[in-house]
Amino acid sequence: MHVFRAHQPNHFDLPERIQRLGELAYNLWWTWTPSAEDLFSHIDPTAWDQSRYNPILFLRGVSKHRLEAAAQNLDYVDLYDRLCSAFDIYMAARDTWFKRNYPDFENQPIAYFSTEFGLHETLPMYAGGLGILAGDHLKEASDLGIPLVAMGFIYTQGYFFQHISEDGWQESRRVTLKFEDLPVMPLLDEDGQPMTVTLDLPGRTLSARLWEIHVGRLPLYLLDSNVDANNEADRALTARLYSADMDLRISQEMLLGIGGVRALRMLSYNPVVWHMNEGHSAFLGLEQARELVQAGKSLDVAVEKIKAQNVFTTHTPVPAGNDEFPLWLVDRYFSGFWSELGLDQEGFIDLAGRENPNGQPTFSLPVLALRFSGQANGVSELHGQVARKMWSFLWPGVKEEDVRISYITNGVHTNTWLARRMGSLYTKYLGKDWRDHLDDQDMWERVLEIPDEELWRVRRHLKRRMVAFIRERARGHWMYEGVHPVQVIASGVMLDPYALTIGFARRFATYKRANLILRDLDRLMDLLKRPNRPVQIIFAGKAHPSDEPGKMLIQDVYRAVKKAENGGRLVFLEDYDIHLARYLVQGVDVWLNTPRRPMEASGTSGQKAAINGAINFSILDGWWREGYNGKNGWVIGAENEYASSEEQDREDAESLYDILENQVIPLYYDDRTPNQASSAWLAMAKESIRSMAPKFSARRMLKEYVQKMYLPAIEQKVKA
Ligand SMILES: *Cc1c(COP(=O)(O)O)cnc(C)c1O
Numbered sequence: 001m002h003v004f005r006a007h008q009p010n011h012f013d014l015p016e017r018i019q020r021l022g023e024l025a026y027n028l029w030w031t032w033t034p035s036a037e038d039l040f041s042h043i044d045p046t047a048w049d050q051s052r053y054n055p056i057l058f059l060r061g062v063s064k065h066r067l068e069a070a071a072q073n074l075d076y077v078d079l080y081d082r083l084c085s086a087f088d089i090y091m092a093a094r095d096t097w098f099k100r101n102y103p104d105f106e107n108q109p110i111a112y113f114s115t116e117f118g119l120h121e122t123l124p125m126y127a128g129g130l131g132i133l134a135g136d137h138l139k140e141a142s143d144l145g146i147p148l149v150a151m152g153f154i155y156t157q158g159y160f161f162q163h164i165s166e167d168g169w170q171e172s173r174r175v176t177l178k179f180e181d182l183p184v185m186p187l188l189d190e191d192g193q194p195m196t197v198t199l200d201l202p203g204r205t206l207s208a209r210l211w212e213i214h215v216g217r218l219p220l221y222l223l224d225s226n227v228d229a230n231n232e233a234d235r236a237l238t239a240r241l242y243s244a245d246m247d248l249r250i251s252q253e254m255l256l257g258i259g260g261v262r263a264l265r266m267l268s269y270n271p272v273v274w275h276m277n278e279g280h281s282a283f284l285g286l287e288q289a290r291e292l293v294q295a296g297k298s299l300d301v302a303v304e305k306i307k308a309q310n311v312f313t314t315h316t317p318v319p320a321g322n323d324e325f326p327l328w329l330v331d332r333y334f335s336g337f338w339s340e341l342g343l344d345q346e347g348f349i350d351l352a353g354r355e356n357p358n359g360q361p362t363f364s365l366p367v368l369a370l371r372f373s374g375q376a377n378g379v380s381e382l383h384g385q386v387a388r389k390m391w392s393f394l395w396p397g398v399k400e401e402d403v404r405i406s407y408i409t410n411g412v413h414t415n416t417w418l419a420r421r422m423g424s425l426y427t428k429y430l431g432k433d434w435r436d437h438l439d440d441q442d443m444w445e446r447v448l449e450i451p452d453e454e455l456w457r458v459r460r461h462l463k464r465r466m467v468a469f470i471r472e473r474a475r476g477h478w479m480y481e482g483v484h485p486v487q488v489i490a491s492g493v494m495l496d497p498y499a500l501t502i503g504f505a506r507r508f509a510t511y512k513r514a515n516l517i518l519r520d521l522d523r524l525m526d527l528l529k530r531p532n533r534p535v536q537i538i539f540a541g542k543a544h545p546s547d548e549p550g551k552m553l554i555q556d557v558y559r560a561v562k563k564a565e566n567g568g569r570l571v572f573l574e575d576y577d578i579h580l581a582r583y584l585v586q587g588v589d590v591w592l593n594t595p596r597r598p599m600e601a602s603g604t605s606g607q608k609a610a611i612n613g614a615i616n617f618s619i620l621d622g623w624w625r626e627g628y629n630g631k632n633g634w635v636i637g638a639e640n641e642y643a644s645s646e647e648q649d650r651e652d653a654e655s656l657y658d659i660l661e662n663q664v665i666p667l668y669y670d671d672r673t674p675n676q677a678s679s680a681w682l683a684m685a686k687e688s689i690r691s692m693a694p695k696f697s698a699r700r701m702l703k704e705y706v707q708k709m710y711l712p713a714i715e716q717k718v719k720a
Contacts, residue, residue, distance in 0.1 A: 004195050004267060006185035006212040006219075012059040015071035020084050025055035026183050027214040029087060031120045032139055032415040034423055036083055043070045053579070054122040057181055093217055096145020098706070105147075105714050111271035112137065112150045113260055113281035115252075116241060117220060119213070121579035122182060124158030125222075127241050127544070128507040129604055130315055132578070133379075134277050136413035136604075137705075140698035142216030143415075146706060149269060151260040151281075153252070154184060154211050154222035156239045162542045162575045166484045168558030170543055170551045174240075184211045184222070187267075196227060197262045201251055202332050206234050208259055221263060223255055244546040250325055250333055253365070257283025261291075272717040273710045275311040276373065279323050279365035282352075285310060285372030290340050299342055303372065308716045310373035311709045314366055314405070315601050317378075317386045318511070324362040327353070354393075370394060370405075375709045378407040379602040380622045386598050408708065409623055410602040411701035414438050414693070417608040419586040421458045425450060438693075439700040447690045455685065456677040459589075459613055466587025467497040470538075470573065490561045492538065494568030499534035500668045502617070503588035503609070505576050508543040508550045511599040515556045517592065519653040527661055528569045533669040535660075536569045537592075538584065540576040585609040590664060593618035594636060594652065596645060607696040613685045617664060619652065623696060632688040634659050 012022045021039060030036035040055050041048040044066045051058035070076045093099065099106055116131030117123075117138065126132060134152075141148040160172035179186075187195040187210040194209040207229040213220040225237040234251075243249055261284050264271065276282055285306055292302035316322050327349060338348035352368035355361055370376055370391060378384035384407030392400045415435065418426075426434050429450045430443055437443045474493035477483050495501075506512055517524060517537065528535040539557050543550030554572075561570040573580060585591065591609035593600070593616070600622035607623060610616060616633035618624045628635055637655045642648035672678045694700060 004187045004189055006214075007188050008185055009180045010056060010060060013064070014059070015067055017071040017077060018067070018080055021055075021059060021080075024083070024087060025059055026185065027087075027216065028119055028139075028183065029090060029142075029214075029216045030055070030083075032413065033083070033086065034415070034420060035079065038079060039083055042076055042079070043067060052122065053120075054181065056183055091217060093145050096143075097703070098145035098147070102706075102711070102714075105272075105711075105718065106145075108147060108272040108714055108718065109269050110146065110148045110273040110275060110710055110714075111264055111269065112141075112148050112275045112277060113256060113284060114150070114152050114277035115256060115280040117150070117152050118578060119215065119220075121577055123184075123213070124177070124577070125152065125155055125241075126578075127159050127542075129602075130278060133315075133410055133604060136411075136416065136698045137277070137702065138215045138218055138220060139413045139416060140702045142218045144699070144702055144706075145217070146702065146710075148218050149264065149271070150215070150218065150220040151256070151264065152220065152222055153238045153241075153256065154179065154224050155241055156224070156226050156236075159241055160542070160545060164487070164490075164554065164558055164572065164574050166487055168555035168562070170545075170554050172545045179211065184213055186211055187221070194227065195266065196229070197223070197259045197266060199255055199259045199262070200336055201234075201254070204231065204234070206230060206237070206251070206255065206259075208238070208255055210263055221260075221267070223259055223263065225255065242544065246325065246329055249323075250329055253280050253323070254283050254333065257281045257285075258287040260284060261287040271309070273309055273311060273713045275313070275705075275709070276369050277313050278315050279312070279369045282312075282323075282365040282369035282372070285368060286337065286341070286351075288372075290337070293341050306372050307374040309713050310369075310375075311705075311713065312366075312369040312373040312376040313379065313408075314369075314376065314387050315379055316366070317383055317390070317599055317601050319357040319390060323365040324354075324356055325365075327361055327363060330363040366391070367394065375712065376405045377709065378405060380409045380626065381407050382598050382625050383407060383601040383622065386601075406708065408701060408704045409626055409696070410604050410607070411696045411698045412604050412607045412611070413698040414611060417582065417585060417611060419458075419462050419612050421461055422586070422612050425454060425458055438697045439695075439703065441694045444690050444694050447686050447693075450686060452677065452679050452682045455613065455682055459677070459685070462587045462612065463501060463589070464497045466583045467492075467495045469583050470495055470571070473573070486562050486564075489568050490558065490572055492571040492573060495538075495571060496534055496536060499536045499569075500590070500665065501588045502535065502537045502590045502592050503584045503614070504537065504592045504594075505540040505573075505581060505584050506593070506603075506605055508541045508553050509547065510549045510553060511596045513594045513596055513649065513652075514539060514541065514553055515560075516594040516649060516653050517656060518557065518560045519649065520657065521560055523657055525566055525569070527657070527665065529567060530665075533665055534569070535665060536571065538571045538573060538588065540573040540580060540584065542576055581605065581608070585614065586612045588614050589668065590615050590617050593621075593624065594656065595619055595621050596648060597621040597637070597639070604696075607692065610688050610692040610696070613689060615681075615684055615688050617659070627692050627696060629687075629691050632684065632691045634663060 044062050047062045114134040116126040118126030118131035118135040157174045163171045196207045196209045199206045207227050208223045208225045209227050211222040226235045288306045289302045352363050354364050378387040387405045388403040392403045430446050470492035474491040478488045558572050561572045585608035591606045591614050603622040606616045619636050637652040667681050
């Protein structure tokens with residue numbers, strides 16, 4: 001058996017007294033632990049900003065003199081000692097929710113597969129909500145002591161950086177990441193050689209090496225095809241997320257599914273549960289089947305065994321958004337594989353073949369995932385319904401409501417997304433140990449006791465902080481990037497820290513309708529520019545580089561933003577990522593979401609905004625349909641079925657303007673003295689926090705995954 005170990009590529013030259021900073025830098029625990037960032041930033045705030053919050057770069061570059069000064073500073077060392085001991089207690093995991101409730105299953109690993117993980121701004125391994133959800137899933141699993149091990153890709157070029165040209169066209173910039181600059185460790189064998197898995201692709205063998213990220217208590221393993229043994233094209237196989245190239249895509253997904261299983265085996269894991277986060281990793285079922293058939297089981301028996309241990313979460317409510325491959329491509333990639341399952345071509349295609357909505361025969365990854373899993377779920381109540389309807393053809397004769405796809409509504413990792421100042425307020429009014437009770441509704445009732453002035457002070461601070469951050473970025477564009485003045489204004493240099501501020505930030509996919517609020521621009525601008533009640537709107541988001549309609553949507557928004565007569569009240573911020581998202585969800589007053597119902601499976605950004613005291617203003621789709629209670633925000637449009645999307649857009653826009661004019665703006669500005677907020681506004685903000693913080697926490701979500709999805713599988717396996 002091989003012995004592998006994760007190896008820290010950097011040795012930092014640190015003073016003895018604060019030696020462990022190197023270890024802390026290589027565990028993402030610091031990113032969600034209150035005050036832990038101070039361990040780096042207090043040593044040298046300027047260098048910390050310049051490192052872009054990357055502790056590896058920071059520790060490598062910060063001056064010796066600064067480190068020595070910190071090691072001599074009593075306050076600093078005190079903080080250091082406290083955090084080291086908190087880290088040790090956390091890592092020892094003596095008392096966790098999982099251990100208390102399921103002590104017998106503590107050593108039963110649960111494998112979690114995803115193509116993206118959104119964990120921190122230094123790790124651009126995500127494109128949007130799916131990745132952020134996976135990141136939050138890992139962090140919360142770690143906090144609860146759930147024995148998860150995760151598998152994904154480390155992309156050598158990450159996701160792209162976005163630049164908007166003067167005429168509003170999205171340009172993407174790529175950089176090649178240097179893994180030694182990131183909190184990522186190579187897995188090496190006893191001889192110091194990279195650990196690799198291999199996989200047969202047409203005409204060649206693909207190799208991939210493995211890296212590891214410590215996410216608190218959990219390992220996240222990442223596959224990387226950039227190794228000498230591969231040809232040039234294969235070395236770039238894991239360079240980017242979601243290529244439109246079919247060969248690249250099927251190869252990537254084979255590497256994740258099949259290679260990922262092999263990697264876990266090589267690391268001596270024998271997971272009791274395998275969780276596929278979206279269909280991209282569905283090929284893992286084929287590798288599991290191959291293992292069992294090779295061990296002498298019949299395929300039918302193998303599939304039954306596999307189903308007992310596999311869990312599948314679907315995120316895509318539109319048939320066209322689901323991953324599928326034409327049959328000729330499947331022939332090319334799997335003709336060597338099906339005989340190992342004891343199947344011929346036809347039998348193999350039958351595993352996941354379907355006629356797609358365009359009438360073409362395809363091999364569908366969600367079909368494969370559904371056939372090879374005993375538990376499946378959508379990510380909100382409505383999405384569960386949509387998914388049951390969409391996939392009911394797989395269970396002929398079963399009534400739609402009995403199709404076995406349940407739902408677990410998404411939630412967010414509170415400590416990742418909550419502003420520090422809000423955290424302090426909760427400590428004061430909810431109790432010192434409030435972070436131990438994140439999903440406890442009774443505790444959150446105490447939010448109503450927070451005095452208006454205190455909440456208002458924090459909210460104002462957060463908005464000013466956001467505006468200052470955005471203006472500094474705009475200044476950077478102006479000084480260093482030679483952009484046109486109009487782009488500087490578009491990037492937020494004229495933002496008003498006291499105006500009612502609406503945020504809209506997410507992937508620019510057409511169904512999300514970023515331009516819905518711009519449908520009648522004159523009407524909108526009339527609302528935004530009224531005397532003494534200024535309103536401003538901040539847009540941000542990337543379109544997938546091959547999504548032309550998405551890029552046109554950005555252009556549409558940007559054109560409105562650029563108009564001088566709009567007085568800088570509309571803003572488009574480039575390069576939406578976790579870092580910017582945190583400022584926005586913490587700083588804006590209103591979080592706007594206008595998806596074309598029912599296409600938003602869940603959405604999570606509004607949940608992040610809610611825990612920070614921003615108020616949601618959204619279509620009754622995804623999570624908001626469950627979150628809205630009549631007094632914790634506003635609803636746009638109705639739960640109707642429309643004859644056309646044109647009609648739907650028209651009605652939704654009408655409703656949006658009407659509510660903005662008659663409810664949102666008056667609630668913010670009426671009954672208000674110069675330094676005081678309207679107490680009706682703050683009452684709604686508190687109601688929003690009270691009603692939603694526990695329900696849409698990743699804590700509630702993870703407990704549900706354990707109870708509904710993981711435990712049935714664990715119990716079957718452990719008893720067997
Ligand atoms: C939360 C988040 C998302 C997902 O937001 P949605 O509400 O699902 O659109 C996407 N990108 C980033 C950077 C986020 O932080």
